[in-house]
Amino acid sequence: MSSLETSSEALPTDTQNTKPLRIRVLNLAWPVIGENLLETMLGIVDVALVGVLGVSAIAGVGAAQQGLYLLISILAALSIGCAVLVAQAVGAKDLARAGRLARQSLLWSVVISVPLVAIGFIFSRPVCQHLWYECGGDRDRRGLFACDDGHRRGAGGVFIGSGVLRGAGDSRTPFIVTAIANIINVPLAYGLINGAFGLPNLGAVGSAWATFMARAVALVLLLMALWQGRNGVSIRQGLSWRLDLSVIKQVLTIGVPAAVEQILTTLAFTALTVLVGGLGTATLAAHRLVITITSFAFLPGFGFAIAATSLIGQAIGAKKFADIKPIARIAATWSAIWMGAIGLLLIAFAPLALRVFTDDQAVIDAGATALRVLGLVQAVWAVQFVYSGGLRGMGDTRSPLVLFAGGMWLSVGVAWLFLRLFQGGLVSVWSAFLITTPVIAGLMVWRFMQRVQQLK
Structure with missing residues (x-):
């Protein structure tokens, strides 16, 4: 946790801006590359772990993940819009506005994610049947979707939180958090899928539970980082928790085209x-x-x-x-x-x-x-x-x-x-x-x- 705490109030923006542009570009880029590599590898490892259970298990996990891809495309409107506006606010040294944008984006991610999670659970059975996936029985299928829906809710907060931090100029914290989540997920998924390490044998559902728990840890760590503050951007100081339509309108004006781009x-x-x-x-x-x-x-x-x-x-x-x-x-x-x-x-x-x-x-x-x-x-x-x-x-x-x-x-x-x-x-x-x-x-x-x- 020391790596997450070292920049509790982060470096002043003036100090960062005096660094050569090349160094600033590289310092921001390499953690993002590492984070995306970890995310890509995690998906491959999850499929490999579930693969030992057979084709139906792989198909079931694939069906459950389709909702996650849709959610990510929708949340891209919040994540990209917020990251751009936070970056501009940090550049203008309007840190109060940056913190307000961060808090509002997190709140709206919950507002958007919860109904999508409910829809995913309600329609889990017809979705599986429509996609012709035999997920190993109705109980397993609904269990897989239920915990994967929880994963989606956590993923929404992680996605937005990471975008806020990058907009503030901190890409290392999301990288560290992703690494910690992966370290938790891989052995936990193996244990829950196969009943190893004294854990219950949940089959394919174990993969979704492991990812859900790893995402929950990641979300807590990111919220801690945002509460402590990064580069002066914090969700803690003197800001209302009430939803603000004017803020979300600004975010979506920038973010919606980016989300449509991803979908197309x-x-x-x-x-x-x-x-x-x-x-x-x-x-x-x-x-x-x-x-x-x-x-x-x-x-x-x-x-x-x-x-x-x-x-x-x-x-x-x-x-x-x-x-x-x-x-x-x-x-x-x-x-x-x-x-x-x-x-x-x-x-x-x-x-x-x-x-x-x-x-x-x-x-x-x-x-x-x-x-x-x-x-x-x-x-x-x-x-x-x-x-x-x-x-x-x-x-x-x-x-x-x-x-x-x-x-x-x-x-x-x-x-x-x-x-x-x-x-x-x-x-x-x-x-x-x-x-x-x-x-x-x-x-x-x-x-x-x-x-x-x-x-x-």
């Missing part, structure tokens, strides 16, 4: 999967593995994008407009270096990367060329991610919505066209990104520069 992007990936579904089982399996591997490759880009959002938001609040372009350039350069290096590794070792997940040669053959194609555009994606994050930091979430989500759906259309024209396999689908990604990245940079010019 998720649907675009779903549409790609539908296109690939007609190419055979091995190709579909390869497609899913390509997405999994690419999610690891994206981690540096997401980390530097969040750093750009926070630091550019603070620069906007402080009216230090001259810092905006250098922040974006530094973040984009480092992001491109890391993702470009990962891209080279994907090109060189694509079959080996796939072999980590499967020994099926047909799947490896189908996925290797697609991975190499994606390796070619990693550095370009890095630039797109960072400048999208920079636009969000300026309070412009509509441009990333139009360009990012629009680019994804353009890629779906090009992929469909390639399949029609060339009768190709998985490589035809992913080759669409060779055409669309440079165009969207270029437009994102152009829009960013245009917005910076408007500030002068």
